Amino acid sequence: MAATSTAAATPISTALANGFLTQGKTCCAALSLVLSGKVSYPDSTVYNQSLLSYWSVQEETVDPTCVVSVSSSKDVALAVFILNLGGKVFPGECDFAVRSGGHTPFAGAANIQQGITLDLSALNQVTPSADLSTVTIGPGNRWEHVYLQLDALGIAIAGGRVAIVGVGGLTLGGGVSFFSPRYGFVCDSIVRFEVVLPSGLIVNATESSYPDLWLALKGGSNNFGIVTAFEATAFEQGELWGGLILNEISTKDAQFAAFEALTGSLDYDPYAALINSYIFTAATNSWITASNLEYTKAEAYPAFFDNFTSLPQIYNTLRISNLTDFTIELAADDPSGRRQLFATGTYGNSAQMMSDIFDIANSTAQALLNVANLAYSLSFQPEPTIITSKAATLGGNSLGLGESDGNLFNLLLTVSWDTQADDALINTQAKSLFAQAETAAKQLGVYNEYLYLNYAASWQDPISGYGSVVKARLQAVSKKYDPTGIFQTQVPGGFKLFD
Ligand SMILES: Cc1cc2nc3c(=O)[nH]c(=O)nc-3n(C[C@H](O)[C@H](O)[C@H](O)COP(=O)(O)OP(=O)(O)OC[C@H]3O[C@@H](n4cnc5c(N)ncnc54)[C@H](O)[C@@H]3O)c2cc1C
Incomplete structure (x- = not known):
């Protein structure tokens, strides 16, 4: 591995010499240092619960080296910063997956064998604006959790139709809602994405700020960064x-x-x-x-x-x-x-x-x-x-x-x-x-x-099904915000932009 000679007198060099860096363990250890108490390992309760909460057996039986249970966008930013750095120093050692509700059926879409899985489940805020014109929701929500709170307020947002499904993946892949004939795809209602970019920077993508990223996230899935909040247009809704x-x-x-x-x-x-x-x-x-x-x-x-x-x-x-x-x-x-x-x-x-x-x-x-x-x-x-x-x-x-x-x-x-x-x-x-x-x-x-x-x-x-024009635009946005292609290679799960 390229990094061994640069780590000669450090604990990392010992780890490398012992062949320890074969399963992302060093990256997990580095994440434990900055996200104390939020990194769990096989056979712990938190790790097992995270795996058991995937929908399909194929995803549930993928075994990451560690699961990082982030609880704020700052946690996500720190994790991405370390994973980005770690992946450059130790190529292949800090590959990671991003999961929200974990409802993609196939293995490795939102989980990773011998890598690091960032579990966003705790990012489950549901925050209506004061005038109830928008609602900001975390990607770790299940739709039932969102609707229970909105029903009580007599409002709704366009979202998933099945209680148990996650907000993050559904919204970033488009999203079909009971409300689609009124408001379009679920992503069409998102006025703001809070996103952690590959650099670890947290930005807000709206129609006027990072507009290319805002557009790309409406269907572009996990190819540009990690979305830590979605602000959606709300409307009055009774029974x-x-x-x-x-x-x-x-x-x-x-x-x-x-x-x-x-x-x-x-x-x-x-x-x-x-x-x-x-x-x-x-x-x-x-x-x-x-x-x-x-x-x-x-x-x-x-x-x-x-x-x-x-x-x-x-x-x-x-x-x-x-x-x-x-x-x-x-x-x-x-x-x-x-x-x-x-x-x-x-x-x-x-x-x-x-x-x-x-x-x-x-x-x-x-x-x-x-x-x-x-x-x-x-x-x-x-x-x-x-x-x-x-x-x-x-x-x-x-x-x-x-x-x-x-x-x-x-x-x-x-x-x-x-x-x-x-x-x-x-x-x-x-x-x-x-x-x-x-x-x-x-x-x-x-x-x-x-x-x-x-x-x-x-x-x-x-992604090819979006057509060559959209695909080329998504590739250009990826090159702009993720020039080293972290979300193309270091995050191998899901549907990628380049063949
Ligand atoms: C029972 C069931 C019912 C469904 N009903 C509907 C429905 O009514 N309407 C509909 O449109 N679809 C529906 N779907 C499909 C659903 O949209 C997908 O399964 C979707 O992936 C679920 O999102 P998730 O967060 O649970 O998935 P995950 O598997 O956690 O994520 C899916 C993908 O998105 C990425 N991702 C997730 N969160 C983020 C984030 N915050 N930032 C960056 N990348 C992220 C992951 O890396 C992964 O590649 C249903 C699926 C199931 C299994």
């Missing part, structure tokens, strides 16, 4: 109507038609949010459908959802309640502690395309019938221009979507299972599904290169 409907699979063609009509509506109702899912049961080799309808007003059975609510139902939970309650309902379907895969695609609004995807999924799922404890679902979500055009009125974002893309829909494939031995088969079948869907989409003329970063599998490339 909502919504819930879950289950239907027999025999209704699927009617649902595809209803979805296409809704997504393509010339008069899209901005209060309406829909997740239209198809759930496969391996034991019976059969499907049912599950739709989450939400209407962000206390108005039951709005006409905009008639084509869904008029179909024969097996079950429904439709009701008027508060935002927190709806996000808790959605969390019930997504327990942690399982092996997980997310993968995604984006297509022009088309019932035929939905039907093709269903048929492809049904065929690729046949190879999974013997996977133990398989849960497998397709979720379709409208991405009409009423959502994708909002950014242009709010200073822009970095997702590469806009009015000219037309009305789109997002496909999320979710697979859960128990045994590592099944990983390869599940990934192979998922890749096959998306490859076949791409061919079908191109034939139908509805292919779109956008891939929602927060739903992307490790083998997908959402």
Whole structure:
């Protein structure tokens, strides 16, 4: 290692001579000196709790050398300063990961084997401004914690739809909200990011201060620094109507038609949010459908959802309640502690395309019938221009979507299972599904290169999906604020900007 000769008479040289610097231990020790009591090691309670709080087993079983439980932006700044310096003196010894809620399914996105994981969970402030026009939230929050406090004040911000999910990753990857038809993607509402830059400097990125960084962070994920606070525009919000409907699979063609009509509506109702899912049961080799309808007003059975609510139902939970309650309902379907895969695609609004995807999924799922404890679902979500055009009125974002893309829909494939031995088969079948869907989409003329970063599998490339212009802009912002590429190489997890 290049640094050994420079450390001849120090404790570090002894460590090096003993081969101690093979697992980031020296960097952990240096961090312990400045962040006393905040660095934990394997088998300690804090370390174990941090790992157990990841959503997927793949992330939970990555073993960092130490976990740094930061509790202020100053802590983050000190940590980044030391990691930056350490990485220069001892290349490869101070690699690190950044985690907020830990909900990315694949290994190493927000955790690191034999490196340092910065756990932002304690950065969970929720601070409304005096006039309630904005709310500043820490990245370590789960959305339930945010909404509980905002419900009590009669306000909301555009945020995640599932109680347990983290604020940091969701917001930096774009973010889809019940409020998206009213306010755009979650990142579109962020008026200020407090960011620790690779140098350790803490800055506020807004439309007028560090505007290139502000724009880059709206979709650019963990490529520019560590966000320690998000200030979001707030709005008055009372109770909502919504819930879950289950239907027999025999209704699927009617649902595809209803979805296409809704997504393509010339008069899209901005209060309406829909997740239209198809759930496969391996034991019976059969499907049912599950739709989450939400209407962000206390108005039951709005006409905009008639084509869904008029179909024969097996079950429904439709009701008027508060935002927190709806996000808790959605969390019930997504327990942690399982092996997980997310993968995604984006297509022009088309019932035929939905039907093709269903048929492809049904065929690729046949190879999974013997996977133990398989849960497998397709979720379709409208991405009409009423959502994708909002950014242009709010200073822009970095997702590469806009009015000219037309009305789109997002496909999320979710697979859960128990045994590592099944990983390869599940990934192979998922890749096959998306490859076949791409061919079908191109034939139908509805292919779109956008891939929602927060739903992307490790083998997908959402940054390229933003388009070459946005990608080049993000690369230029990275070179400006991170000239030595710390967040490209020393933070290897997540989706990176350079090929
Ligand atoms: C059950 C479930 C429900 C979901 N529901 C929704 C939904 O309603 N809407 C939606 O849009 N998405 C949803 N998602 C997807 C979700 O947006 C992603 O899983 C997202 O990564 C979660 O954020 P996190 O903070 O929990 O993730 P993490 O895994 O902690 O972080 C994700 C990535 O962001 C980086 N990162 C995190 N915080 C910071 C920070 N402060 N600074 C710099 N980089 C950071 C990490 O390094 C990592 O690469 C859901 C996911 C799950 C599992």
